[in-house]
Structures are given as structure tokens and as C-alpha cells.
Amino acid sequence: MKRGAANAAVREAPRFLNAYYDDNAVVWVARDRGGSVVLKRMPVRSTVFFAAADVDTSTKHMLRNDSRVTAMRVDGQWLRVEFRDRHFAESVCEAFEKRGIKTYEGTVSPIRCLAADHDVQVARPRRAYLDLETDSRVPFSRKEEMRILCWSLADEHGVATSEILLDDDDAAERVLLGELWAKLDAVDQVLAWNGDRFDFPVLLARTKRCGLTPNHKRILWLDHLELFKRMNTMAAESGDEKTSYALNSIAMAVLGEGKDAFDASKTWQAWSTPECLNGLCMVCSSCMRRYCEKDTVLLHRLEVETGYVELLQTLCEACGTFPDSRGINPTNQAENMLLRIARKRGHRFRTRFLSNVAEGRQYKGAFVMEPQSKGVLTNVHVCDFKSLYPSIILSWNISSETRVVEPLRPMYLKTRPARQSNECEAATGTRFRTDVEGILPHAIAEVLRLREHWSRLKDSFPPGTHQWKDADRRSTAYKIAANSFYGIAGSPMSRFYDRDVAEAVTQCGVYLIKQTADKARNAGFFVEYIDTDGAFVMGCSRDEFELFVACCNAELYPKLLVACGCKENNIKLAYEKQFGRLVFVGAKKYAGSFVHYKGKDATADSKPEVKGLEYKRGDSSRLARRLQSEIVGSIIVRGEGADESLAIVDKWRRHVLVDPIDITDVSVAKTLSKPLTGYTRKVKKDGNDAKLPAHVEIALLLRARGRDVGEGAKVAYYCVDGSVSPKAYKPAEDWTGDCDRYDQWETFVWPPTKRLLESAFPEHDWSVWDKVRPRRQRTTRTKSVKHVGQLSMLGK
DNA sequence: ACCTGTGGCTACAGAG
DNA sequence: CTCTGTAGCCAC
Numbered sequence: 001m002k003r004g005a006a007n008a009a010v011r012e013a014p015r016f017l018n019a020y021y022d023d024n025a026v027v028w029v030a031r032d033r034g035g036s037v038v039l040k041r042m043p044v045r046s047t048v049f050f051a052a053a054d055v056d057t058s059t060k061h062m063l064r065n066d067s068r069v070t071a072m073r074v075d076g077q078w079l080r081v082e083f084r085d086r087h088f089a090e091s092v093c094e095a096f097e098k099r100g101i102k103t104y105e106g107t108v109s110p111i112r113c114l115a116a117d118h119d120v121q122v123a124r125p126r127r128a129y130l131d132l133e134t135d136s137r138v139p140f141s142r143k144e145e146m147r148i149l150c151w152s153l154a155d156e157h158g159v160a161t162s163e164i165l166l167d168d169d170d171a172a173e174r175v176l177l178g179e180l181w182a183k184l185d186a187v188d189q190v191l192a193w194n195g196d197r198f199d200f201p202v203l204l205a206r207t208k209r210c211g212l213t214p215n216h217k218r219i220l221w222l223d224h225l226e227l228f229k230r231m232n233t234m235a236a237e238s239g240d241e242k243t244s245y246a247l248n249s250i251a252m253a254v255l256g257e258g259k260d261a262f263d264a265s266k267t268w269q270a271w272s273t274p275e276c277l278n279g280l281c282m283v284c285s286s287c288m289r290r291y292c293e294k295d296t297v298l299l300h301r302l303e304v305e306t307g308y309v310e311l312l313q314t315l316c317e318a319c320g321t322f323p324d325s326r327g328i329n330p331t332n333q334a335e336n337m338l339l340r341i342a343r344k345r346g347h348r349f350r351t352r353f354l355s356n357v358a359e360g361r362q363y364k365g366a367f368v369m370e371p372q373s374k375g376v377l378t379n380v381h382v383c384d385f386k387s388l389y390p391s392i393i394l395s396w397n398i399s400s401e402t403r404v405v406e407p408l409r410p411m412y413l414k415t416r417p418a419r420q421s422n423e424c425e426a427a428t429g430t431r432f433r434t435d436v437e438g439i440l441p442h443a444i445a446e447v448l449r450l451r452e453h454w455s456r457l458k459d460s461f462p463p464g465t466h467q468w469k470d471a472d473r474r475s476t477a478y479k480i481a482a483n484s485f486y487g488i489a490g491s492p493m494s495r496f497y498d499r500d501v502a503e504a505v506t507q508c509g510v511y512l513i514k515q516t517a518d519k520a521r522n523a524g525f526f527v528e529y530i531d532t533d534g535a536f537v538m539g540c541s542r543d544e545f546e547l548f549v550a551c552c553n554a555e556l557y558p559k560l561l562v563a564c565g566c567k568e569n570n571i572k573l574a575y576e577k578q579f580g581r582l583v584f585v586g587a588k589k590y591a592g593s594f595v596h597y598k599g600k601d602a603t604a605d606s607k608p609e610v611k612g613l614e615y616k617r618g619d620s621s622r623l624a625r626r627l628q629s630e631i632v633g634s635i636i637v638r639g640e641g642a643d644e645s646l647a648i649v650d651k652w653r654r655h656v657l658v659d660p661i662d663i664t665d666v667s668v669a670k671t672l673s674k675p676l677t678g679y680t681r682k683v684k685k686d687g688n689d690a691k692l693p694a695h696v697e698i699a700l701l702l703r704a705r706g707r708d709v710g711e712g713a714k715v716a717y718y719c720v721d722g723s724v725s726p727k728a729y730k731p732a733e734d735w736t737g738d739c740d741r742y743d744q745w746e747t748f749v750w751p752p753t754k755r756l757l758e759s760a761f762p763e764h765d766w767s768v769w770d771k772v773r774p775r776r777q778r779t780t781r782t783k784s785v786k787h788v789g790q791l792s793m794l795g796k
Numbered sequence: 797a798c799c800t801g802t803g804g805c806t807a808c809a810g811a812g
Numbered sequence: 813c814t815c816t817g818t819a820g821c822c823a824c
Contacts, residue, residue: 109797330800365802366824487800502801532824587804588823612822619821670820684810691809693819726809
């Protein structure tokens with residue numbers, strides 16, 4: 001009976017597509033069986049919880065009689081009070097906290113609170129991919145005046161439809177946008193590349209300008225680029241994929257196919273050009289329209305290839321977060337999930353005030369050991385902890401509310417009181433109760449249990465099938481969620497911020513990896529390198545290392561954890577891989593070839609593993625990446641000696657200094673991490689303005705030209721003269737072939753590879769290639785143009 | 797209604 | 813020339 005009731009509840013758990021605020025209402029969005037949109041309005045209410053015992057009768061009376069309080073009831077140990085206004089609710093919390101009365105969840109947004117109360121489930125939206133072409137003569141800063149010339153919408157099967165503006169007037173644009181919104185009636189989720197920063201605001205601004213009033217809040221606006229960045233940063237193989245987030249570059253890297261050769265900065269001219277007959281001119285209105293359609297088709301194909309949108313959907317379903325751009329944010333996801341899990345246990349979190357955010361101080365993090373040896377290392381074994389931080393949280397029962405707050409003790413008592421039998425002690429000395437499961441461990445256990453469920457289900461399906469992929473995504477989503485909990489505890493922005501909790505986690509990690517390294521040394525092995533949860537070990541066979549790992553799991557960690565007072569042990573070390581050859585350039589920078597990886601032997605075509613080297617970085621020049629990757633191939637993959645590297649470097653030096661060269665070879669791209677106005681120019685001692693970083697100076701130049709360079713933009717530039725101080729740079733778009741090739745070599749291309757070679761073959765002197773600029777050039781102020789590689793300067 | 801964390805490396809401009 | 817602070821990116 002009971003079970004049947006529970007199942008019914010699960011079946012009837014409300015599923016919604018979205019929720020938004022409208023006037024004083026929360027509006028829930030769903031579709032009925034026929035597919036029509038159903039909106040359900042509820043009044044906005046801000047909920048605050050108090051421990052019922054903390055609030056005396058007269059205070060209750062006062063609350064009950066306040067017209068701003070809409071409801072009040074006792075729910076178990078909690079007193080639940082609902083307010084009409086969220087600002088008033090917050091000020092009530094502040095007033096209570098000031099009087100020493102704790103308040104709970106006072107600043108949780110009403111939608112999130114309702115969703116947690118009713119265990120709202122996230123429905124699967126109807127998805128579409130959008131692209132707009134707008135008047136190229138108008139900058140984004142005047143988006144209200146930016147006429148939309150063309151739109152395209154691709155559906156979930158990648159079928160695109162589009163419309164184009166018929167006349168250059170408001171009436172025609174109104175018709176154009178009316179057609180788009182009519183199409184969007186059937187859509188719940190809209191994706192666009194850079195949508196948050198361009199397509200979405202432009203569409204809304206122009207829609208308003210045209211006097212149309214569609215219900216845009218109903219739609220889940222999801223920036224495909226932001227999603228891609230979040231999901232792909234770790235997956236990207238080389239830096240090539242990270243130099244530009246233009247759809248063209250990403251499509252080339254992921255799909256091997258780019259956009260049409262249409263010049264998007266000339267949309268206005270194209271719109272006013274009658275359509276060509278062959279479809280090849282790329283400067284007419286029909287070519288623009290085709291280009292626009294192709295964009296949306298590419299977005300769809302990108303999703304087919306990566307599955308990132310589906311993964312987000314899965315993650316959002318797991319967390320109870322709606323899959324729009326805000327749903328990408330881990331704080332959001334973890335907050336939703338923790339609130340729900342805590343609620344089921346009757347637990348409430350303390351109110352978080354924005355004023356507390358500033359109080360966050362940095363805390364001690366992971367342990368990183370400098371690599372111990374130079375040269376090409378052979379047979380290096382690597383072990384790592386499985387989900388180190390989640391497993392620490394489980395084992396030490398680390399959570400804010402399980403933390404033991406020590407009473408103040410008199411000065412003469414130097415030693416701490418002994419740890420109680422119901423407490424365990426983290427490496428920071430912080431103690432946690434072990435007789436009550438903490439909310440954080442509980443949530444992690446729950447999430448890992450679900451992960452295990454989907455992981456097992458995945459294995460029951462044939463690999464590659466639809467069900468297999470779905471189960472795989474769900475398993476991945478839960479892993480992501482489990483790993484985000486630690487970060488949330490360490491983030492002052494989050495409701496669950498607890499510095500002591502976060503630091504206890506990292507320092508237990510430090511303790512465990514150091515103990516592991518000690519044991520390896522005692523076994524007679526050599527510990528080469530450590531980073532956070534992994535150790536690189538030499539001087540043993542595969543079997544010996546296997547035994548060592550097993551021994552750590554069977555003896556070392558159980559013993560250590562018992563000594564700390566832990567009641568359970570979730571710590572597990574794994575033998576991850578063995579490198580045949582490995583070179584360390586420094587901490588977090590290495591390249592190696594596998595003998596085996598996770599139990600599978602490497603094959604002849606197994607790729608090397610590269611970490612942190614410039615080859616992996618999006619802010620290196622392509623020439624630098626190419627040379628470095630060739631050297632990795634020689635030293636690591638083929639196991640060649642210094643002579644082969646010598647020949648390769650010589651070849652590349654000539655190439656960099658002499659051969660025809662392209663802008664994509666030499667430019668360097670960096671992200672504006674804040675709005676342009678956020679960079680402050682200092683004044684030098686001589687009274688002149690100091691230079692900002694090169695990419696910021698270039699961005700300012702571009703903005704003066706009317707370009708849109710906002711926060712998050714990648715700015716590509718190259719050096720035209722590295723012999724002066726400060727160096728002279730130009731935007732990549734101004735390319736005339738006039739890059740300073742000596743600087744390109746001396747600054748960007750050679751040093752990264754030199755560091756690699758010095759590490760691999762330290763007995764060699766690699767400095768002979770350091771200086772390639774002719775002497776005369778270094779000393780004279782006026783630049784001579786009569787040297788190799790700078791000939792293009794003559795044209796100017 | 798936005799922004800998971802710390803540790804480490806590198807380039808650069810400016811100051812001495 | 814060396815040293816210091818800023819900024820960006822990457823490993824975990």
C-alpha cells in the first residue's frame with residue numbers, strides 16, 4: 001500500500017518546462033497532452049524558516065498581525081513564515097539575526113523555494129536553434145536600432161526554416177519578427193551561439209520596438225557557446241580549439257566543416273543586393289539567407305556530435321534546474337539539489353546575506369610536489385584517488401552542521417580536550433560528529449547512488465545505442481553534480497559556503513596523498529611527482545605497483561581513517577596508468593606515452609598525453625603549438641634523441657623566419673575577463689599613462705572602430721615590433737604580413753619548445769637558438785626593413 | 797539574481 | 813639586468 005502511494009506520488013510529481021516572475025506572480029510553464037502551452041500562476045511569496053523554539057509567543061503574535069505576512073504555520077520543529085515582499089523578508093531576517101535569533105533560507109528565491117517544496121520535476125523542452133542576421137552598420141551598443149534582416153530556426157532534426165526582411169521599414173520587420181514568434185510558439189528552448197550577448201537581447205529589443213508582445217519569458221534561452229565552453233574546456237585536445245570561440249572555428253575543430261564564406265560584417269550590403277542566380281556570389285541576399293540557415297544547422301550538428309545540450313538537460317533534470325543559460329551554473333545546480341535533499345530530511349540552511357559574501361578568505365588547497373627529475377623518464381606508474389573530495393566528505397562526514405564547535409577554554413588549558421568517540425578529526429584539526437549523517441555527505445551519497453544505478457544500467461545496454469548513451473549521460477551528470485559540492489562549500493557566493501568545511505576537505509586530501517607517497521618510499525619506490533590526488537612513481541614493476549595500490553586500500557587507509565575517528569572508509573586508490581616515456585617541464589606541465597591506461601594496453605597509434613604545455617593552450621601561437629607537438633612526437637611517441645629534435649627545430653626556425661606565413665600561424669588570442677571599463681590604467685612615475693595588457697589595448701582600439709568587444713570576447717593580435725619597449729601590437733584583422741618574425745620566434749615559438757627540450761635533454765645546450773634578431777637591429781632605434789622576413793614592411 | 801575552489805606557470809610592463 | 817604585480821590559462 002505504502003509503496004503504491006509512493007509510486008503514485010512519483011508519477012504525479014509535477015513536470016514543468018520553466019518558471020518565471022510576472023508582476024507579482026510566479027508563472028509555471030507546461031504543455032498539456034495536446035502540446036498546448038499551459039501557464040499556471042501563483043502569487044509570489046518569500047518564505048523564511050525559524051526554529052519554532054527560538055520564537056516566543058509575543059513575537060509570533062507580532063508576525064501574525066503584520067499585513068506583510070501572508071501565512072504562518074508550524075511544521076515539525078520549524079516555524080514557516082511567508083511574506084508578500086522578498087526585500088521585507090530579508091530585512092526581517094536581518095533584524096532577527098541581529099537579536100541573536102537564527103533564520104533559515106530567508107533569501108532563497110521564491111521559485112526555487114516552491115520547486116523544492118513541491119519537488120517540481122524538469123520537463124523535456126521542444127528545442128530549436130536560432131540565428132539572426134542584423135544590420136551590419138549598427139553596433140550592438142545600439143541594438144534597439146539594429147534592424148533584423150533575416151532569421152533562421154532549425155528544429156531538433158536539423159531542418160532549418162528562415163525568412164528575410166522584405167523592405168527596409170518597421171512594418172516589414174514587424175512581419176518578419178511576427179513570423180519568427182509564430183514559429184517559436186511550438187518551441188520551449190532556444191539555442192544561439194553567443195545568444196546571451198547578441199541574438200537574444202537583439203531579438204527582444206527589436207520585438208519590443210516593433211510593438212509585438214509575445215511571451216518571451218516562457219522560453220528557455222540557452223547560450224550554446226557558454227554551454228560549449230563549460231563542457232568542452234576539459235575535453236579539448238589541442239589549443240587549436242581554444243583560440244577562437246567563433247562558431248566557424250569550433251565547427252571546423254569539432255565537425256571538420258565551417259560556415260559559408262559569407263562576410264558577416266557586410267550583411268547590409270548583402271541584403272540590398274538582389275539575389276544571384278547561381279547561389280555562389282556570397283554577397284547577395286539569398287546567399288546571406290543560406291548562410292544564416294547553415295549556422296543553425298551547424299548548431300544542431302554540433303549537438304549531435306557533442307551531446308552537450310542533452311547532458312545539460314540530464315543534469316538539470318537531476319538537480320531540478322531549468323535548462324536555460326543560468327542552468328549551466330554549478331552553484332545553481334548544487335543549490336537546487338541540496339535544498340531538495342535537505343528538505344526531505346527536514347533540514348533547513350541558514351539564511352545567506354549578500355553582505356556576508358565579501359568575508360570570504362582564501363583557504364589552503366591541494367598539495368603539489370615539484371617534479372624531481374629531468375630527462376626522459378621511463379616506466380612511470382600513476383595512481384590516483386577515485387573522486388577524492390567526495391570520498392573525503394563521506395568518510396569524515398564533513399558538513400557545516402556536523403562540525404563540532406569547540407567551546408572557548410581558559411588560557412591555561414593549552415591542550416585541546418580529547419576527541420570524543422562520536423567525533424572524527426580532519427587534518428586541519430576541525431572535528432565532525434559521526435553519529436548523525438551530515439547533509440553534504442548525505443547528498444553526495446544519494447548522488448553517487450544514482451550515478452551507480454545509471455552506470456550499471458548503461459552496462460546492460462549494447463554500447464552506442466540510444467539507451468546506452470542516455471544512461472551514460474545520466475551517470476556523467478551525477479558525477480559532475482557530486483564533484484561540484486566541494487566547490488560550492490568553498491564559494492563565498494554560495495549559500496553553503498563554509499570555509500572550515502572546504503579547508504578540511506582539501507587538507508584531508510593533502511594528508512592522504514602524502515601518506516601514500518611515504519608508503520611508496522618505504523616500499524623502496526621513488527616518488528617523482530604529486531598533484532592533488534595523483535602520484536607519479538618510479539622504480540617498480542607493474543605487478544609491484546598493483547600490489548602497492550591494493551595494499552594502500554586494504555591496510556593504509558582503513559588504519560589512517562580509524563585513527564582519525566572516521567566511522568566509514570570511502571577512500572579508494574586506483575592504478576590509473578603507466579607511462580613508457582615521460583618528460584616533466586615543471587609542475588602541471590608534462591608529456592608522456594602510455595604503456596597501459598586503466599587496465600588497457602596501449603597500441604602503436606595511442607596518442608601521447610600532454611598536460612599544461614603550450615600545445616594545449618589557446619593563448620599560444622599556432623607555430624608554437626605545431627613545433628611543440630612535433631617535438632613531442634619525436635621524443636615521446638617515437639623515442640628519438642636530441643639529434644632528431646635538432647633537425648626539427650632547425651627546420652622550424654627557418655620556417656618561422658623566412659617562409660610565407662599566415663595570421664592564424666602567428667596571432668595570439670586572449671579573453672577579456674571583465675568589461676573593458678573594468679581595466680584601470682595606472683599612471684607611470686613620469687606622469688604618463690601606463691600600458692594595459694596587449695589584448696586590452698587592442699580591444700580598446702577595436703571598440704574605437706565601432707566593434708563590439710565586451711566581457712568574454714577573445715581578442716586576437718600579433719606583434720609587429722618586439723624590439724621596442726613596450727612592444728608594438730596590431731589586431732589580427734589588420735594583418736598585412738608584417739609580423740615581427742624575430743619576436744615571433746624568440747618570444748612565442750622557441751621558448752616553449754626550448755623548455756621541453758631542456759627538460760628532455762638537459763645535458764645539451766639549447767640556447768644557441770635564443771637570439772635570431774640581427775645585432776644591428778637590437779641596438780638601433782629606427783627599424784631597418786632590410787632583413788629576412790620583414791620584407792613586407794617595404795610596401796608600407 | 798550573477799560568480800564552484802586552490803596551486804602553478806608564463807608573458808609583460810614598469811621600477812630600480 | 814632583476815624584481816614585482818597583473819592577467820590569463822591550465823591541472824587538479
